[in-house]
Amino acid sequence: MELNVIGSKPVQVSDAVFGKEFREDLVHQVVVAYRNAGRSGTKAQLTRSEVNGTTKKSKAQKGGGARHGALKAPIFIGGGVTFAAKPRSFAQKVNRKMFRGAMASILSELNRTGRLRIIESFGIDKPKTQSLVSKLAELEASGRCVLVAENAPEALYLAARNIPYVHVVDGAAIDPVSLVGADHVLMTVDSLKKIEEWLA
Template sequence: MSKIQMINIEGNPVNEIELSDQIFGVDVNEHVVYLVVKNILANRRQGTHSAKTRAEVRGGGKKPWRQKGTGRARQGSIRSPQWRGGGVVFAKKPRDYSYTTPKKVRRLALKSVLTSKLKDNEIIVLDKLEMNEIKTKTFANILKAIKADRKALVVINDNDENIVKSARNIANVKTSYVKDINVYDLLKYNSLIITKDAIDTLEEVFN
């Protein structure tokens, strides 16, 4: 098992904990990570784009000039794609880009990223993360004390309004519940700040 130093919100070492090799010690599979990130981004697409074909553009019912004898190319409508104001040849229409990847693939990708984070010393484990009030400055001081990167993902076990609301006004800092973490967010943020309770929940789910 891998070991990591656990600290408190003042940045002082508290204890050393062991992390499960089934989650934090797997062989990193970059291709699987790519597939899952691609899936996440596709599922976030709105797919509301829409353009008009020549059949949907207003006007153009009359043939602009006779077929022969003018010396110009034959034209059937001023709303053909080559005309200014004409329709689009292969017009984009609203569609659903979402699809699913197998559960085993998603889990392997998550474990691969967590393993990579641990190897790169980008995981900060807190014994607990509690706040008595909603105060952005206090949370910013906590991040400074634990030496978190400017881009930080804070993972907590349960809903804590004080933490979520204190962190949301800090640029490049995001809070997430352990059940909602995903590969894309783990890659996007440099520091992963996670509580001991959240790690226990992760190991309970994935082991």
């Protein structure tokens, strides 16, 4: 299939990458796994054996109402937690074929809905925010934008850092969460070829 390149001739790409059927179930699974991998999982609570305090019996067994042992029991204020949370990993296993399939599905959906724009280059040589704002307006890209450029110059990163919801990423660093949440994805031809080679 062909993808239009703004300001240049169309480029041939693989149907398996940019013409794939959208798999919502697969994309959802990969997005959830990707986000879970970023969770630190450092929540920690104390069990009754870890609470600082005495284990002495709090009162006599008989004659004082309900029978209790140590005040570190979970029913007392300041006592331990019954099923205490401990540091753990939230990582989920996603094999390579699933991840690549989800990425191809996302890119295909972006292409179908007109949210994927291909350009030769961004043409930003100086770190001027106004230059990038004008370029985005020219490309009719608004909202949350992901700019994908292969070996992007530092000037592009500096020009984009003061624009809300505009992120510059290298072609090898694209992730499903950013693509799913983007209103527009602007990609250079070089990045397009690298991504196609990776996902084909």
